Each structure stands twice: as C-alpha cells, then as structure tokens.
Amino acid sequence: MRPSALLRIMTVIFTLMATWFFTHTYFNRTGKTISIQGFLGFSSRTINEKNSRNKCDNSKKCPKDFFAFKITSGTANVVGPSICFEDNILMSGVKNNIGRGLNIALVDGITGVLKEHKFFDMFSGDINTLLTFLKEIPESTLVLVASFDDPGSKLNPEARKLLTALGSAYAESIGFRDSWVFLGAKDIKGKSPFEEFLKNNPEQNKYDGWPEAMRVEGCIPRKMI
Known part of the structure; x- marks a missing residue:
C-alpha cells in the first residue's frame, strides 16, 4: 500500500474517533441533545416570534x-x-x-x-x-x-x-x-x-x-x- 493511501486512511480513522470522543463526552456530561436550531441560537419561541407579523x-x-x-x-x-x-x-x-x-x-x-x-x-x-x-x-x-x-x-x-x-x-x-x-x-x-x-x-x-x-x-x- 502506498504511503499516501495509508495516510488518508489513518486521517479518516482519527477523525471518526475524535468525533465519537467529543460526542460521547459532551452528552455524558450534560445529558442534553443538540438540535440544529439550538446550535444556531434559535429556540422554537424565537422562530415563532420571527414568523409572526403585525x-x-x-x-x-x-x-x-x-x-x-x-x-x-x-x-x-x-x-x-x-x-x-x-x-x-x-x-x-x-x-x-x-x-x-x-x-x-x-x-x-x-x-x-x-x-x-x-x-x-x-x-x-x-x-x-x-x-x-x-x-x-x-x-x-x-x-x-x-x-x-x-x-x-x-x-x-x-x-x-x-x-x-x-x-x-x-x-x-x-x-x-x-x-x-x-x-x-x-x-x-x-x-x-x-x-x-x-x-x-x-x-x-x-x-x-x-x-x-x-x-x-x-x-x-x-x-x-
């Protein structure tokens, strides 16, 4: 196997492990889940307020x-x-x-x-x-x-x-x-x-x-x- 191919495989494995570690650690400590809206700083109430108009x-x-x-x-x-x-x-x-x-x-x-x-x-x-x-x-x-x-x-x-x-x-x-x-x-x-x-x-x-x-x-x- 070429060194470049091996390097790409190792990079992918490292990225997957780092993602799993971050997710596992965060959820275990906080007991919360993250939604797209929550991550961006919007709550359902905020969205409803923005959608409503006078x-x-x-x-x-x-x-x-x-x-x-x-x-x-x-x-x-x-x-x-x-x-x-x-x-x-x-x-x-x-x-x-x-x-x-x-x-x-x-x-x-x-x-x-x-x-x-x-x-x-x-x-x-x-x-x-x-x-x-x-x-x-x-x-x-x-x-x-x-x-x-x-x-x-x-x-x-x-x-x-x-x-x-x-x-x-x-x-x-x-x-x-x-x-x-x-x-x-x-x-x-x-x-x-x-x-x-x-x-x-x-x-x-x-x-x-x-x-x-x-x-x-x-x-x-x-x-x-």
Whole structure:
C-alpha cells in the first residue's frame, strides 16, 4: 500500500474517533441533545416570534377595536407612495393606482371598509377636482393622505382650509416637493396625532431636489372623533 493511501486512511480513522470522543463526552456530561436550531441560537419561541407579523408590517400590534395603518410618502419622483389599512394595501405603485401630487384613500371609520381612493396632480393643477372631493367626504370617514413628487404647488387657501379641518397641522405649510403623510377624519376634534411633514430644503434634502420620504404608522380606534 502506498504511503499516501495509508495516510488518508489513518486521517479518516482519527477523525471518526475524535468525533465519537467529543460526542460521547459532551452528552455524558450534560445529558442534553443538540438540535440544529439550538446550535444556531434559535429556540422554537424565537422562530415563532420571527414568523409572526403585525398588520401592515407595523412595529406594534394593535389592540382589539383598533385599526392598523401605515402611510409612506413617495421617494423623490421615483418610488411611489403606499397606503396600508388593516393589512390591505389600498394604494401603491404595485397596484398602479397612485400618481404625483396627493394620494388620498377614504375609509369608513366604523367598519374599516375602503370607500374611495384617488390621486390629484397638484403640479398640473387638479385643484377643482380636489376641492369637490374634499367637500363631499362623508361623516365618520378616515382620510389617509400620502404625497408624491409635488403635493403643494397648486394648493389654494380653500383646499388648505379643508385639509386643516380634517386634523392636519401642516396643510397651511405644504409647498413644492415637500414630503407629507397624514391620517385625519371628517369629524375629528382637534389635530390628528398621525402626521409627518418635511420641508423641501436644497441644503438638507436627502435626494437631489427632494427631501427624504416620510412614514407614519399606528393604531387608530374605530371612529376617531
């Protein structure tokens, strides 16, 4: 037998003996068995927690009688906004129902059922259609808004007043290429706690000509008034 072949055989035998010794010694001392999950540091509880998810992929689970939502504004003029409500994507680029300007979804504040969704081009001047839309919002309706590209160029004082009445604290300030997300209600009293706004500032913008995208998520009780 060649020396190289003999060396390979001895190496295999040594490896098998070392493996047996380690296994025998470990199990005799600890009385435990090792699973693949345990060896990698995962327990069944950890795996279950990782597999479980909250509605709309929110960071927190909403209690009973609360609606889960997430609104994300568009990123510059490249990635469109997204509006999720009770784990249902109401508006997004994938659904092909968004556009530059203001993207608005109306949801029944009691049942959580989608009533209507529409986008309004605030650069080209879709202001009259927006005014009619805002004036006809029924009572007990949740209003979810996400900006994309330019939400404020053609917003006039009347439109700003109507948005302010829905609970917005920033409607009066929205301008060219600002980032804005908002959830309000037709019959809300006071200002909504669900609003994020970032002004277009060439010296601070994350993208060339646009600020970074805004996002707001949370839990809202049925019929927020």
